[in-house]
Amino acid sequence: xxxxxARVAPADIEARSMEIIRSELKTPLDPENxxxxxxxxxTTADFxxxxxxxxxxxxxxxxxxxxxxxxxxxxDTTMALSGINKRVLHKLGGEAYNFIAxxxxxxxxxxxxxxxxxxxxxxxxxxxxxxxxxxxxxxxxLVRLYELWRxxxxxxxxxxxxxxxxxxxxxEAKELICTMDCPYIVARGRKGGSNLAAAIVNxxxxxxxxxxxx
Amino acid sequence: xxxxxARVAPADIEARSMEIIRSELKTPLDPENxxxxxxxxxTTADFxxxxxxxxxxxxxxxxxxxxxxxxxxxxDTTMALSGINKRVLHKLGGEAYNFIAxxxxxxxxxxxxxxxxxxxxxxxxxxxxxxxxxxxxxxxxLVRLYELWRxxxxxxxxxxxxxxxxxxxxxEAKELICTMDCPYIVARGRKGGSNLAAAIVNxxxxxxxxxxxx
Numbered sequence: 001x002x003x004x005x006a007r008v009a010p011a012d013i014e015a016r017s018m019e020i021i022r023s024e025l026k027t028p029l030d031p032e033n034x035x036x037x038x039x040x041x042x043t044t045a046d047f048x049x050x051x052x053x054x055x056x057x058x059x060x061x062x063x064x065x066x067x068x069x070x071x072x073x074x075x076d077t078t079m080a081l082s083g084i085n086k087r088v089l090h091k092l093g094g095e096a097y098n099f100i101a102x103x104x105x106x107x108x109x110x111x112x113x114x115x116x117x118x119x120x121x122x123x124x125x126x127x128x129x130x131x132x133x134x135x136x137x138x139x140x141x142l143v144r145l146y147e148l149w150r151x152x153x154x155x156x157x158x159x160x161x162x163x164x165x166x167x168x169x170x171x172e173a174k175e176l177i178c179t180m181d182c183p184y185i186v187a188r189g190r191k192g193g194s195n196l197a198a199a200i201v202n203x204x205x206x207x208x209x210x211x212x213x214x
Numbered sequence: 215x216x217x218x219x220a221r222v223a224p225a226d227i228e229a230r231s232m233e234i235i236r237s238e239l240k241t242p243l244d245p246e247n248x249x250x251x252x253x254x255x256x257t258t259a260d261f262x263x264x265x266x267x268x269x270x271x272x273x274x275x276x277x278x279x280x281x282x283x284x285x286x287x288x289x290d291t292t293m294a295l296s297g298i299n300k301r302v303l304h305k306l307g308g309e310a311y312n313f314i315a316x317x318x319x320x321x322x323x324x325x326x327x328x329x330x331x332x333x334x335x336x337x338x339x340x341x342x343x344x345x346x347x348x349x350x351x352x353x354x355x356l357v358r359l360y361e362l363w364r365x366x367x368x369x370x371x372x373x374x375x376x377x378x379x380x381x382x383x384x385x386e387a388k389e390l391i392c393t394m395d396c397p398y399i400v401a402r403g404r405k406g407g408s409n410l411a412a413a414i415v416n417x418x419x420x421x422x423x424x425x426x427x428x
Contacts, residue, residue: 042380
């Protein structure tokens with residue numbers, strides 16, 4: 001078998017990929033959510049996200065506006081942190097945080113018999129208002145965000161990106177987020193991941209960056 | 215709708231997830247590759263990997279043996295680097311490398327009109343023999359590894375993990391790796407990712423670590 005490589009310049013690979021994705025989508029995308037859905041599929045090659053990504057009203061616009069106002073992003077894994085385009089985030093005035101490797105978080109999690117992700121969300125909430133929570137791994141992080149919100153301890157989140165992956169309490173934790181009266185983007189079902197969480201943040205960052213230039 | 219969370223202790227979540235995966239698999243897995251396939255599905259909630267993951271003869275055993283001899287791992291993204299369990303890798307005597315953010319790599323890529331991933335593989339190959347290449351993003355990294363190998367410039371790789379995701383030359387680049395007479399684990403098709411590359415390295419690390427203790 002002869003394996004033929006397409007000749008595409010490095011700078012054109014992303015645009016070509018997006019063309020292919022658009023051409024294979026079975027139904028047109030809501031223009032408001034298009035940038036996020038396209039980037040989710042681009043990152044995963046999984047067209048399921050065209051169906052499973054669920055947006056609260058105006059979630060994308062609200063996320064983009066928050067970033068334009070310098071909102072910071074908190075992740076549940078170092079991998080999601082690593083995938084976020086910090087250059088663009090810093091340019092807009094935001095920071096990226098992750099508390100999972102904090103020794104205090106590890107000790108508190110051990111003492112209380114909860115996950116480090118649970119404790120790290122409490123640290124995040126203490127940072128204050130208008131944060132973007134990007135959760136790609138731990139359903140327990142989403143459950144704790146939901147509980148904090150119910151207890152009045154989650155001050156005005158700008159956006160919750162709820163896209164953990166897995167088999168235990170993942171579907172349920174995402175459904176809890178969908179009951180919240182705050183902006184969210186959730187990948188319903190079992191699928192998701194740290195790569196997806198980062199990709200969604202980046203889609204919002206690139207839209208914000210483009211809006212700023214225009 | 216009442217959303218009910220299962221009560222599972224943090225330490226038991228992974229074992230419970232693996233039970234669920236095993237119970238839903240349609241065909242039994244080859245015991246030799248089972249640890250890698252289970253962890254791939256655990257990381258992605260995508261059962262396609264039971265079909266698409268392709269192993270050269272003895273690839274898992276060879277990867278595990280290399281890690282037990284202190285092999286180092288090179289990734290194509292900081293995200294894959296971030297997802298690898300460095301604690302276990304270091305304990306076995308290995309290091310994790312990534313050259314994508316090296317300013318020299320960026321400059322050379324620009325000058326030559328190639329991707330940074332291409333140049334970063336040349337830096338990696340210069341490290342010497344018995345490396346594990348964990349490629350979850352850039353098909354151009356796989357293409358360059360293939361070319362270097364054909365030119366006799368890729369000194370005895372311990373294992374190539376070829377699992378990039380995407381739409382342009384991804385399928386083809388993986389097929390090139392499957393023609394190589396060296397140990398490989400490839401996710402055929404478009405799907406893959408940095409998270410998957412890290413998960414496969416971790417599956418090998420945990421197997422190596424277990425073998426060492428026994």
